[in-house]
Amino acid sequence: MSIEERLTALENDVKCLKDYAEITKIIATYGPLADTAEGEEGRQKVGDLFTEDGVYDLGKDWVGKGHAGVGALLADQNHLDLMANGSAHIMSLPVIGVEGDRASAVSYSRVYRHNGGQFVIWRVSANHWEFVRENGTWKVAVRTNRLLDGSADSKALLRRVNMPKLV
Amino acid sequence: MSIEERLTALENDVKCLKDYAEITKIIATYGPLADTAEGEEGRQKVGDLFTEDGVYDLGKDWVGKGHAGVGALLADQNHLDLMANGSAHIMSLPVIGVEGDRASAVSYSRVYRHNGGQFVIWRVSANHWEFVRENGTWKVAVRTNRLLDGSADSKALLRRVNMPKLV
Amino acid sequence: MSIEERLTALENDVKCLKDYAEITKIIATYGPLADTAEGEEGRQKVGDLFTEDGVYDLGKDWVGKGHAGVGALLADQNHLDLMANGSAHIMSLPVIGVEGDRASAVSYSRVYRHNGGQFVIWRVSANHWEFVRENGTWKVAVRTNRLLDGSADSKALLRRVNMPKLV
Numbered sequence: 001m002s003i004e005e006r007l008t009a010l011e012n013d014v015k016c017l018k019d020y021a022e023i024t025k026i027i028a029t030y031g032p033l034a035d036t037a038e039g040e041e042g043r044q045k046v047g048d049l050f051t052e053d054g055v056y057d058l059g060k061d062w063v064g065k066g067h068a069g070v071g072a073l074l075a076d077q078n079h080l081d082l083m084a085n086g087s088a089h090i091m092s093l094p095v096i097g098v099e100g101d102r103a104s105a106v107s108y109s110r111v112y113r114h115n116g117g118q119f120v121i122w123r124v125s126a127n128h129w130e131f132v133r134e135n136g137t138w139k140v141a142v143r144t145n146r147l148l149d150g151s152a153d154s155k156a157l158l159r160r161v162n163m164p165k166l167v
Numbered sequence: 168m169s170i171e172e173r174l175t176a177l178e179n180d181v182k183c184l185k186d187y188a189e190i191t192k193i194i195a196t197y198g199p200l201a202d203t204a205e206g207e208e209g210r211q212k213v214g215d216l217f218t219e220d221g222v223y224d225l226g227k228d229w230v231g232k233g234h235a236g237v238g239a240l241l242a243d244q245n246h247l248d249l250m251a252n253g254s255a256h257i258m259s260l261p262v263i264g265v266e267g268d269r270a271s272a273v274s275y276s277r278v279y280r281h282n283g284g285q286f287v288i289w290r291v292s293a294n295h296w297e298f299v300r301e302n303g304t305w306k307v308a309v310r311t312n313r314l315l316d317g318s319a320d321s322k323a324l325l326r327r328v329n330m331p332k333l334v
Numbered sequence: 335m336s337i338e339e340r341l342t343a344l345e346n347d348v349k350c351l352k353d354y355a356e357i358t359k360i361i362a363t364y365g366p367l368a369d370t371a372e373g374e375e376g377r378q379k380v381g382d383l384f385t386e387d388g389v390y391d392l393g394k395d396w397v398g399k400g401h402a403g404v405g406a407l408l409a410d411q412n413h414l415d416l417m418a419n420g421s422a423h424i425m426s427l428p429v430i431g432v433e434g435d436r437a438s439a440v441s442y443s444r445v446y447r448h449n450g451g452q453f454v455i456w457r458v459s460a461n462h463w464e465f466v467r468e469n470g471t472w473k474v475a476v477r478t479n480r481l482l483d484g485s486a487d488s489k490a491l492l493r494r495v496n497m498p499k500l501v
Binding site for chain 2: 337341344345348351352355358359361362363365366367369370372379417418419420421422424425426427428446448452453454455
Binding site: 161 | 170174177178181184185188191192194195196198199200202203205212250251252253254255257258259260261279281285286287288
């Protein structure tokens with residue numbers, strides 16, 4: 001291969017590896033922000049992970065749209081109680097696929113709550129994430145989360161791991 | 168360094184980083200495939216992560232050999248019940264070592280089962296993975312899994328984290 | 335861009351990606367070493383992850399300083415009992431920031447203990463890590479760990495996820 005061809009191949013590979021690292025970082029950042037989103041500033045930081053019209057969909061009556069809508073999920077009394085007592089929103093190792101300025105990922109998440117000196121597992125969920133690159137920064141366009149209670153919905157999210165193109 | 172030397176150094180590093188990302192992806196893909204392997208097609212997808220004669224070794228009477236053998240582990244009634252009620256096979260951040268077309272990894276895994284509205288931890292295990300590159304694609308040659316019950320066997324797997332060459 | 339500029343840009347990006355992989359590896363290695371540190375050799379391997387004067391700070395009366403001090407934490411009877419019965423120190427996907435020869439990370443950790451045939455979650459904690467590069471090798475300078483019991487301390491660690499520069 002010519003020097004030009006080798007440089008171009010390297011640039012493509014490195015771009016892909018950087019996308020993979022940046023998207024992994026967003027997923028890993030969600031928990032620490034969500035577990036400390038006690039005020040308006042904290043909720044904005046979670047909202048800022050999403051696009052302006054981003055959606056966080058946790059099921060029929062539990063959907064946040066846009067920065068304000070995502071923030072409202074975190075201002076819910078149940079989430080405030082979780083944070084007050086101690087909580088951990090932990091994401092698993094994601095499977096990520098990138099195509100140009102769009103990307104998707106499948107991961108598990110768990111919410112642990114501290115309760116009377118002990119930790120209990122409150123939720124174990126399947127997650128499907130859609131990302132878009134806006135002005136050079138990856139943002140969450142849609143995050144869909146379903147409790148792993150055996151439902152067809154939750155399994156459909158996990159099955160999206162069979163993506164056409166993967167890093 | 169000459170341009171040739173700099174290109175060669177970059178190509179070696181990028182190859183190593185891609186191997187690391189691809190092997191991480193295989194490990195992260197196992198869970199979503201295993202938790203949805205309700206039919207023959209789903210079981211084949213799990214089998215396809217392994218080489219033709221790949222081995223998934225969970226202990227003396229619980230070993231699958233080859234695609235059909237690995238699929239049979241997932242067709243077991245206990246695994247079918249797990250999936251029906253809701254389950255999550257979650258892998259930890261792996262430690263990966265690569266040498267040419269062979270690689271190995273050490274990780275933890277947990278199996279959560281949904282049971283009467285609550286999630287319980289069914290298994291926490293040590294895992295040692297051996298990978299080979301076949302026609303440009305990494306495949307699992309051997310996955311060994313042992314319950315972390317204090318046994319010497321399970322600790323021997325974790326101790327393999329001291330690999331000669333690591334990414 | 336000239337060939338020189340393109341090579342330099344690639345070298346900077348690849349250096350950053352390698353730092354990210356190496357620091358992730360250290361974090362992922364801690365658990366398998368800690369769960370098998372039954373003798374002096376095992377404790378030394380954990381100590382070697384730290385700098386000569388590295389600190390592992392788990393709270394007021396539970397701090398190890400230097401290789402010997404970190405080793406002493408693992409020689410504590412409670413940790414010996416954990417290992418004897420079966421334990422898993424599992425780290426979450428970290429958020430990592432690198433600036434030259436210094437780096438930091440935020441992650442969660444969980445300690446599972448095997449108890450009478452079942453696994454229980456003993457600790458779920460917030461972690462802040464500081465790394466320095468010594469002779470080309472990343473080492474832990476300070477690891478701070480706080481139980482996620484709702485305390486301001488534990489949340490302060492998670493809030494450090496808002497780092498100026500991230501991979």
